[in-house]
Amino acid sequence: MSWEVENKTNLALLNKALNGNAFSFIIAEYNIYTAVDNLIPHIKSTFPEKKIKSLFIYNNTYRNFVDELFREDNCIIIIHDFEYIYYNDEIAIGLNQRRDKLSQQKIKLLCFLDSNFEKIKNISKNIKDLWSIKNLHVQFKSEAYFQSNIFFDKINVLSQGIELITSNYVETQNKIEEYLNQLQEIENNENLKNDYTLKTRIWLSIAVYYIQIQKYDEALTFADLIYKYASKNNIKLDLSVSLNLYTIIYYEKGNFKKSIKYSTENVHLLNTLSTKNTDDTRLITQGIRYIVLSYVQLNKQQNNTYKREYEQAVFELYSIINANEYENKFNDVIFVNSELINIYLGRKNEKRAIECMNVAIKTTIENSDKIDDAEIEMLIAFSKFYYNNKNYSKALELLEIAEKIVTANQLKFEKLNLYIHYPKGFIYADMRNYTLAKQSFEKALEIITKTNSPEIYNHLVSTINEKLNTINTFN
Amino acid sequence: MEKLLIEANAKGFYINKNWSENVLNDLNSWFAIRTIEIKKLIKGELNIIPKDSILPDLIQKVTGLKVGLSGSVENASTIRRVLKNNFISFAEIFNKFVVDVNYHLVYDESGKYGKEVMFIVDGLEKIMTAELRKRIVIDESNRIKSINANLIFTLPIELMSERQYLSSFSTEKTFPVVKLINRNNSEIKEAIDKFKEFIYNRIDLSLFDSEKTVEKAIKMSGGSPRELLKIIQRASFESDSIIDMNALNKAISELAKEQSRFLTTADITKLKELHKNTQKNIPYDDIEQKLLEQNIIFEYNDGSFKRVNPIIAESEIYRQNVLGG
Numbered sequence: 001m002s003w004e005v006e007n008k009t010n011l012a013l014l015n016k017a018l019n020g021n022a023f024s025f026i027i028a029e030y031n032i033y034t035a036v037d038n039l040i041p042h043i044k045s046t047f048p049e050k051k052i053k054s055l056f057i058y059n060n061t062y063r064n065f066v067d068e069l070f071r072e073d074n075c076i077i078i079i080h081d082f083e084y085i086y087y088n089d090e091i092a093i094g095l096n097q098r099r100d101k102l103s104q105q106k107i108k109l110l111c112f113l114d115s116n117f118e119k120i121k122n123i124s125k126n127i128k129d130l131w132s133i134k135n136l137h138v139q140f141k142s143e144a145y146f147q148s149n150i151f152f153d154k155i156n157v158l159s160q161g162i163e164l165i166t167s168n169y170v171e172t173q174n175k176i177e178e179y180l181n182q183l184q185e186i187e188n189n190e191n192l193k194n195d196y197t198l199k200t201r202i203w204l205s206i207a208v209y210y211i212q213i214q215k216y217d218e219a220l221t222f223a224d225l226i227y228k229y230a231s232k233n234n235i236k237l238d239l240s241v242s243l244n245l246y247t248i249i250y251y252e253k254g255n256f257k258k259s260i261k262y263s264t265e266n267v268h269l270l271n272t273l274s275t276k277n278t279d280d281t282r283l284i285t286q287g288i289r290y291i292v293l294s295y296v297q298l299n300k301q302q303n304n305t306y307k308r309e310y311e312q313a314v315f316e317l318y319s320i321i322n323a324n325e326y327e328n329k330f331n332d333v334i335f336v337n338s339e340l341i342n343i344y345l346g347r348k349n350e351k352r353a354i355e356c357m358n359v360a361i362k363t364t365i366e367n368s369d370k371i372d373d374a375e376i377e378m379l380i381a382f383s384k385f386y387y388n389n390k391n392y393s394k395a396l397e398l399l400e401i402a403e404k405i406v407t408a409n410q411l412k413f414e415k416l417n418l419y420i421h422y423p424k425g426f427i428y429a430d431m432r433n434y435t436l437a438k439q440s441f442e443k444a445l446e447i448i449t450k451t452n453s454p455e456i457y458n459h460l461v462s463t464i465n466e467k468l469n470t471i472n473t474f475n
Numbered sequence: 476m477e478k479l480l481i482e483a484n485a486k487g488f489y490i491n492k493n494w495s496e497n498v499l500n501d502l503n504s505w506f507a508i509r510t511i512e513i514k515k516l517i518k519g520e521l522n523i524i525p526k527d528s529i530l531p532d533l534i535q536k537v538t539g540l541k542v543g544l545s546g547s548v549e550n551a552s553t554i555r556r557v558l559k560n561n562f563i564s565f566a567e568i569f570n571k572f573v574v575d576v577n578y579h580l581v582y583d584e585s586g587k588y589g590k591e592v593m594f595i596v597d598g599l600e601k602i603m604t605a606e607l608r609k610r611i612v613i614d615e616s617n618r619i620k621s622i623n624a625n626l627i628f629t630l631p632i633e634l635m636s637e638r639q640y641l642s643s644f645s646t647e648k649t650f651p652v653v654k655l656i657n658r659n660n661s662e663i664k665e666a667i668d669k670f671k672e673f674i675y676n677r678i679d680l681s682l683f684d685s686e687k688t689v690e691k692a693i694k695m696s697g698g699s700p701r702e703l704l705k706i707i708q709r710a711s712f713e714s715d716s717i718i719d720m721n722a723l724n725k726a727i728s729e730l731a732k733e734q735s736r737f738l739t740t741a742d743i744t745k746l747k748e749l750h751k752n753t754q755k756n757i758p759y760d761d762i763e764q765k766l767l768e769q770n771i772i773f774e775y776n777d778g779s780f781k782r783v784n785p786i787i788a789e790s791e792i793y794r795q796n797v798l799g800g
Contacts, residue, residue, distance in 0.1 A: 017712060096601075097601045128768075129601075136712065137733055454740060455737065455740065455792075459736075461792070462792075465791060
């Protein structure tokens with residue numbers, strides 16, 4: 001089904017909101033970046049007579065942003081990264097305060113917003129006045145689990161709504177505070193103030209903690225300190241540490257090209273180190289993993305422009321993994337095989353893709369006591385693949401494996417149970433086993449009710465209820 | 476104050492009035508001393524009195540200080556500090572000034588300018604943060620009280636929780652949304668008719684399939700004009716030609732999904748409580764305040780009668796959790 005057909009209703013609403021000259025404030029929420037890639041050409045072709053202007057919040061100042069915003073009239077202004085308003089108080093407060101002036105402009109303000117429940121909730125609070133005059137909020141989402149055709153989006157789709165860091169946020173902030181105080185003490189101590197080994201260790205800890213609480217700009221300051229000192233004194237290991245930090249920070253900030261640049265530099269540096277021990281191999285594979293992940297994101301944003309580079313990185317990773325033995329190698333084996341599946345599916349080589357899938361499944365089962373959420377999510381995504389191919393028994397088998405692992409590690413994976421029972425409901429419904437479908441959906445609802453914040457699963461609840469209603473009519 | 480001075484000056488209130496001149500002289504001296512004091516304290520060269528101004532001397536001084544407040548943070552806080560430290564003497568002179576303006580208003584023969592000075596402090600919601608807004612209203616209340624003039628403060632809804640404190644020196648009046656339905660569920664025809672007028676002044680009746688559709692849209696607005704316009708706009712997006720019942724129902728269902736998206740378990744509990752007690756008042760708390768701010772519930776009468784936003788009542792989550800359980 002083409003993208004236009006799939007999003008026909010939302011596109012019709014959007015076209016109406018963009019029509020005419022009066023001010024409109026429109027939110028287009030998406031969970032897969034291709035929605036943005038698809039929407040912009042659609043708008044251009046639907047409104048060929050209208051001027052379209054792009055604006056970005058990321059790395060922008062309030063002055064520059066509003067000057068650009070108020071300069072134009074009679075045009076569609078697209079803000080590509082509206083979610084960044086969450087991090088930019090200056091623009092958030094300014095726009096909110098100037099809401100009335102803004103609404104007198106003859107512009108259509110189309111804001112793309114990355115779908116993240118907590119973020120949207122906070123944005124709506126931070127810019128309450130502006131949010132209240134929203135004319136339209138459309139969601140371009142592959143929301144129902146089985147509707148997504150993009151295989152590599154499995155983690156995005158499944159992680160949606162799962163609280164990642166909130167429970168440790170305060171603790172992490174306290175840690176940072178503690179380290180910052182230590183740094184202050186070191187600076188005031190004549191004997192310690194030139195102890196760069198100690199300072200580097202603290203800088204690294206602070207940077208890592210800031211990454212954990214998603215304060216990437218602050219993390220960057222400390223990565224810079226490590227980088228500057230290490231490059232000035234040619235301390236290669238510390239240099240590699242800072243490059244690794246840059247890789248992660250820029251990846252998280254969504255600057256994938258920079259992430260690739262630093263990761264490539266780091267892999268090159270690690271290759272030149274004389275002691276190629278297992279730790280170095282692990283770091284090299286980690287570096288290439290980031291390169292692969294960055295290309296995945298860039299391909300999503302730019303319609304597979306970096307397909308060749310992505311494939312090259314995956315195969316490089318594959319050959320390094322095959323040639324070396326190191327601790328916890330299974331993680332990389334699973335990761336590289338899931339990427340290989342993407343490549344082979346893209347090449348329509350389903351046979352080879354299934355072989356890779358089997359390697360990944362086998363490795364997961366063999367290491368079921370050591371694996372993480374991502375591997376369970378992968379099993380669920382594989383199940384989706386079989387479901388899409390109407391191989392219901394294989395799809396169910398994979399969910400059963402996932403369920404077994406989850407049951408054996410109940411505390412660790414409890415939240416994933418939902419994503420096992422939810423798709424099971426769909427599979428059974430398609431198999432016309434309505435009793436089991438009902439049981440699975442009810443189980444999913446029960447899990448949602450037991451969570452700390454059931455409201456974040458509202459979208460799943462409505463889909464389940466719709467499905468249950470349909471099932472009840474069949475019964 | 477700047478506005479009042481300009482208006483009074485424009486109306487010629489101070490021509491040949493000896494007593495007025497005294498009051499103005501006092502005000503002028505006060506601002507002159509403060510200006511000298513501030514100039515000594517601020518860093519660098521700062522001409523706080525705009526050049527080439529055609530306004531009289533006092534207005535220039537007031538405007539100058541206002542311009543200074545929008546300058547650097549450091550200078551602005553110096554100006555604020557000086558004004559705060561001398562507020563008691565200011566209030567004394569300013570109160571005389573208000574009395575004087577009132578005198579002129581009462582004896583103005585044209586009768587065009589009203590009877591007394593009244594200050595309206597509006598747009599407080601545009602102040603940067605909720606914390607700052609609260610500080611202005613609460614921390615400055617002693618200073619506000621020392622001005623003897625009629626003053627209307629339009630409070631952002633988030634500050635309504637301070638109503639008990641504010642009522643110790645002011646009269647608190649709630650401007651609720653328009654009540655369309657009584658507690659006993661009977662419709663208030665007069666209010667619905669007013670809303671019809673409100674719609675027809677903006678949208679031609681021929682753009683709706685029938686008056687029934689208009690009536691339903693009005694009822695779904697819960698008496699909030701903004702909600703009503705939102706519903707009609709969404710219905711127009713959902714329709715290919717005129718707004719009919721199908722388009723309206725689709726709009727209601729979509730808005731219900733959208734607006735109920737962030738409801739929490741605590742919100743649902745509060746909504747259940749509200750649903751079970753339609754005939755009586757329920758105790759006020761933070762959750763209720765949040766629901767009011769988010770237009771999840773509306774208040775009517777003097778604020779004592781509260782109802783869920785009819786759009787929220789249409790949502791799946793409300794039906795299942797509030798009506799169903």
